Amino acid sequence: MKISIDDIKNAKDQSLKINFDNEVKNLSTDGNVVAELIFKAYGKFINAKGKIVANVKLVCDRCLKDFTNKIEVDVDETYILGRLIPSEDAHSGQEIELKDGDFVTELTDTNEIDVDDLIYQSVTLNIPNPCVCDINCVGDPEIEKYIKKEISDPRLEVFKNLKIKKEGK
Numbered sequence: 563m564k565i566s567i568d569d570i571k572n573a574k575d576q577s578l579k580i581n582f583d584n585e586v587k588n589l590s591t592d593g594n595v596v597a598e599l600i601f602k603a604y605g606k607f608i609n610a611k612g613k614i615v616a617n618v619k620l621v622c623d624r625c626l627k628d629f630t631n632k633i634e635v636d637v638d639e640t641y642i643l644g645r646l647i648p649s650e651d652a653h654s655g656q657e658i659e660l661k662d663g664d665f666v667t668e669l670t671d672t673n674e675i676d677v678d679d680l681i682y683q684s685v686t687l688n689i690p691n692p693c694v695c696d697i698n699c700v701g702d703p704e705i706e707k708y709i710k711k712e713i714s715d716p717r718l719e720v721f722k723n724l725k726i727k728k729e730g731k
């Protein structure tokens with residue numbers, strides 16, 4: 563899903579609310595990703611604020627089992643139309659205040675914001691690390707045996723990325 567910057571600027575109060583309820587490319591989820599986002603234009607800046615909820619399918623770092631983790635992200639993302647020149651833009655009297663360390667996405671050669679990309683980036687940045695199915699997961703001793711061996715035996719490399727299916731399914 564893409565939204566046009568003109569649509570944001572032409573909206574009431576230059577503020578456009580988006581209700582997203584769809585799948586997101588490259589993001590493996592159980593059901594749709596749901597997001598409510600408000601895009602607001604401030605001169606050369608566009609700010610995106612809102613909330614994303616996604617049931618993301620993950621693989622446990624310890625036992626390698628598939629599991630689903632509900633990830634909720636509070637979005638606060640700023641875009642600049644064109645390139646950011648810090649000395650000019652930081653003091654240009656815009657309503658939006660940029661602090662050092664704020665992440666600003668430059669929008670060059672485009673008049674659209676890619677909502678799927680915003681959601682993808684926001685969710686993947688919030689996947690926990692380490693990524694474990696349960697805080698008490700101790701891993702699977704059978705698998706760990708292979709992972710430890712893997713270093714000395716490259717033929718066992720395959721086990722590292724192998725998804726283990728539960729028996730009887």
Ligand SMILES: [Zn+2]
Nearest residue numbers: 622625695699
């Ligand atoms: Zn686990």
